Amino acid sequence: MATPVALVTLPTLPRRPRPVPPLTVAPESVRTCGAQLLAASAQVDDLGTFIAGKARAGDWHGTGSTSYHATLPPLGRQADAMSLALRGVAQRVDAHADEMESLVRRRTDLLEMRTGLDAEIDALEARAAAGPTAEEVVALGDDCVRVQGRVEAYEADVTLWRGDVSAEESEMVAAFERVLDLDAVDRFYGGVPDPADAALARRPGAGASATEVNDWWDSLTSTEQAAIIAAAPGSIGNLDGIPASARHAANAVALDRDLADWGNAESQGLLSEEEERWLENARAARDARDEIENRTDPVTGEPILAQIYIYDPTAFDGDGAIAISAGDLDTADNVAVVVPGLGTDAESAPYQADRAATLYESSRFLDPDETNASMFWIGYDAPDNLPWDEGWDWAQVVNEDLATQGGEHLADTIDGLRAARDGDPAHLTAIGHSYGSTTTGHAAHDHGLDVDEIVVVGSPGLGGDTDQASDLGIDPDHVWAGSNSRDPVAQLANDGWVHGELLDGAGLGDDPVEDDFGANRFEAEDVSRPDHIDFGQHSLYFEHNTESLYNISQIVNGDGATEATQAGHVHDPWWGGPQDPEWDRDPSTTTTQPRSQSGSRSVSSGGSSGPW
Amino acid sequence: MAGESSWEVVPATVGVVSRRWDEQHLDLQAAAGQIRDAGTSGFTAAVTGPARRFLTTWDRHATGLGNTCETTADGLRVAIEDYLATDRATEAEIGALDPYREEER
Numbered sequence: 001m002a003t004p005v006a007l008v009t010l011p012t013l014p015r016r017p018r019p020v021p022p023l024t025v026a027p028e029s030v031r032t033c034g035a036q037l038l039a040a041s042a043q044v045d046d047l048g049t050f051i052a053g054k055a056r057a058g059d060w061h062g063t064g065s066t067s068y069h070a071t072l073p074p075l076g077r078q079a080d081a082m083s084l085a086l087r088g089v090a091q092r093v094d095a096h097a098d099e100m101e102s103l104v105r106r107r108t109d110l111l112e113m114r115t116g117l118d119a120e121i122d123a124l125e126a127r128a129a130a131g132p133t134a135e136e137v138v139a140l141g142d143d144c145v146r147v148q149g150r151v152e153a154y155e156a157d158v159t160l161w162r163g164d165v166s167a168e169e170s171e172m173v174a175a176f177e178r179v180l181d182l183d184a185v186d187r188f189y190g191g192v193p194d195p196a197d198a199a200l201a202r203r204p205g206a207g208a209s210a211t212e213v214n215d216w217w218d219s220l221t222s223t224e225q226a227a228i229i230a231a232a233p234g235s236i237g238n239l240d241g242i243p244a245s246a247r248h249a250a251n252a253v254a255l256d257r258d259l260a261d262w263g264n265a266e267s268q269g270l271l272s273e274e275e276e277r278w279l280e281n282a283r284a285a286r287d288a289r290d291e292i293e294n295r296t297d298p299v300t301g302e303p304i305l306a307q308i309y310i311y312d313p314t315a316f317d318g319d320g321a322i323a324i325s326a327g328d329l330d331t332a333d334n335v336a337v338v339v340p341g342l343g344t345d346a347e348s349a350p351y352q353a354d355r356a357a358t359l360y361e362s363s364r365f366l367d368p369d370e371t372n373a374s375m376f377w378i379g380y381d382a383p384d385n386l387p388w389d390e391g392w393d394w395a396q397v398v399n400e401d402l403a404t405q406g407g408e409h410l411a412d413t414i415d416g417l418r419a420a421r422d423g424d425p426a427h428l429t430a431i432g433h434s435y436g437s438t439t440t441g442h443a444a445h446d447h448g449l450d451v452d453e454i455v456v457v458g459s460p461g462l463g464g465d466t467d468q469a470s471d472l473g474i475d476p477d478h479v480w481a482g483s484n485s486r487d488p489v490a491q492l493a494n495d496g497w498v499h500g501e502l503l504d505g506a507g508l509g510d511d512p513v514e515d516d517f518g519a520n521r522f523e524a525e526d527v528s529r530p531d532h533i534d535f536g537q538h539s540l541y542f543e544h545n546t547e548s549l550y551n552i553s554q555i556v557n558g559d560g561a562t563e564a565t566q567a568g569h570v571h572d573p574w575w576g577g578p579q580d581p582e583w584d585r586d587p588s589t590t591t592t593q594p595r596s597q598s599g600s601r602s603v604s605s606g607g608s609s610g611p612w
Numbered sequence: 613m614a615g616e617s618s619w620e621v622v623p624a625t626v627g628v629v630s631r632r633w634d635e636q637h638l639d640l641q642a643a644a645g646q647i648r649d650a651g652t653s654g655f656t657a658a659v660t661g662p663a664r665r666f667l668t669t670w671d672r673h674a675t676g677l678g679n680t681c682e683t684t685a686d687g688l689r690v691a692i693e694d695y696l697a698t699d700r701a702t703e704a705e706i707g708a709l710d711p712y713r714e715e716e717r
Contacts, residue, residue: 023656024656025654026654030654036647040647043642043643046636050636055629055632057629062620063620064691075684078677082673089666097654169658172663173658180669260646261638264638264641264642270638
């Protein structure tokens with residue numbers, strides 16, 4: 001028989017856990033502040049470098065010269081000290097952003113713990129109010145002691161967390177106050193050598209391999225690496241063999257510096273014509289980075305990481321060079337490098353960034369267990385003439401020269417990616433679109449492209465020396481070609497015995513989707529295709545929910561052999577014109593993104609406003 | 613510096629260097645702007661004040677350093693002017709130095 005409740009003393013219930021104090025902070029804004037300070041420190045560092053070198057007028061002699069040159073050392077010392085001081089604060093601000101991000105996460109955990117404890121105490125109170133039996137009171141007492149212990153542990157964690165917040169805030173404040181005045185700057189940093197100088201002095205010379213560069217970088221301390229990124233971003237930002245994360249950090253400093261420099265000159269009406277172009281390129285790089293960072297990873301729901309792998313707004317006579325990745329090139333399981341074609345220069349970077357981000361989204365969506373990085377690569381001087389600007393005679397002025405030069409650059413970039421992933425190789429795919437396929441073909445044929453897969457889409461040919469997939473230096477089973485049957489550019493390639501170069505120089509090599517070529521042809525028709533040849537179809541290979549993007553993504557993920565949908569090859573009998581079995585096949589819509597992210601897509605017909 | 617230089621040959625290199633100092637002035641102006649606009653809104657309340665004070669102070673430091681660059685460029689131009697004002701400069705030297713008498717940027 002159960003003991004009457006009235007004779008039982010109820011245990012003391014655990015006290016309610018105290019709330020977690022609020023924490024109002026925006027780590028990303030803090031990080032932006034640090035980035036701006038770091039870029040400003042690079043400017044001050046440039047002054048120090050200038051004073052030590054080009055500020056001297058060596059052929060000027062006499063007392064005036066003596067007087068002038070005597071002002072240089074103290075000013076140089078001041079600039080160097082200010083640069084180091086500002087860099088130190090900038091790096092501390094960046095570390096502060098990391099620390100505050102961690103503290104925000106810890107607070108979220110504490111909030112969850114408190115909610116859980118409240119729920120447990122609610123349950124204990126309900127059991128106590130229900131009139132428990134003696135046996136139940138014993139069990140209730142045990143549970144109260146257990147939960148009380150957890151409340152105390154939670155509160156100890158809250159106290160520790162508060163202490164860590166205060167300590168971090170104090171250290172940040174101390175960093176700001178430590179070098180507030182110039183006397184303090186000189187006291188702490190006057191005459192102090194910049195760690196970047198000694199590290200750069202050990203850098204391998206011009207012509208060093210990407211592997212040698214990578215070995216040098218790995219030999220540096222983290223302090224030396226951080227110093228180089230801040231003081232001399234241009235020395236490593238585009239250097240093959242440097243890991244992508246470091247290149248990105250350096251290029252971000254250079255980009256912020258350039259935007260500030262040329263923006264300031266522009267606001268005063270002092271920008272030269274050349275600088276105007278460079279500024280446009282810098283702004284295009286910024287917009288391209290933003291385009292990627294504003295997109296969402298379809299698996300995690302987090303913003304996509306952008307890495308600026310190449311940034312040179314002055315390259316190629318002002319056309320500029322920019323390559324930005326969606327995803328982490330240093331760690332991704334699958335890395336894709338997209339080589340664009342005709343009409344591409346740095347100003348088209350935002351357009352190309354959209355393609356890279358779309359490929360990233362599709363690849364992630366189709367294989368969520370793999371990680372990806374997709375990089376657009378404007379690393380060569382692509383032909384500028386567009387058919388809608390120049391008319392159809394453009395084919396006469398397009399030849400393989402730029403693709404040949406670009407191929408060498410592309411091979412260097414691939415070598416750099418490989419060297420930076422020594423021991424942890426990615427599954428690497430080079431994707432050439434339009435004239436970019438000719439460049440990719442030259443990279444592979446002329447230099448031996450160290451990739452796992454080669455994909456070409458909308459290709460006018462992979463170069464006159466590439467007659468077959470086996471000429472590209474990798475297993476032909478890993479050479480893939482997609483060609484929309486209505487794409488006029490793809491039809492420039494040579495079929496059968498009729499070669500385009502016989503027709504006023506139009507073709508840029510053999511047709512990679514012809515049966516004789518020996519590549520895998522995948523389906524790449526679009527549901528919007530008309531019943532005639534159409535320029536708009538040439539720009540659809542990287543659009544979501546297309547056969548083409550689906551197949552490219554499967555290949556990028558290493559699943560091409562089993563998942564890509566194969567298409568019939570073009571056949572060109574000697575008695576007639578090329579016959580494309582894809583012409584009459586009904587195109588399909590293939591899902592490459594979560595339904596929630598699908599939007600309507602507009603397809604222009606008969607032309608395109610963008611580059612290829 | 614300016615007065616003494618009138619008795620010495622001032623080569624065109626001095627003009628080139630003066631323009632480089634102007635470039636440095638512009639770059640330091642830009643750096644000051646970056647510091648000024650770096651933004652403190654992301655920091656916690658305990659850090660915002662010191663952060664704002666740091667940015668204000670360093671905006672002044674960078675601006676001051678930029679002004680020093682501008683002053684140096686101006687000083688070199690004065691040296692050029694003084695030299696050209698004397699009758700010791702040859703026609704060739706005048707031709708080489710003449711473009712640098714004016715501040716370009």
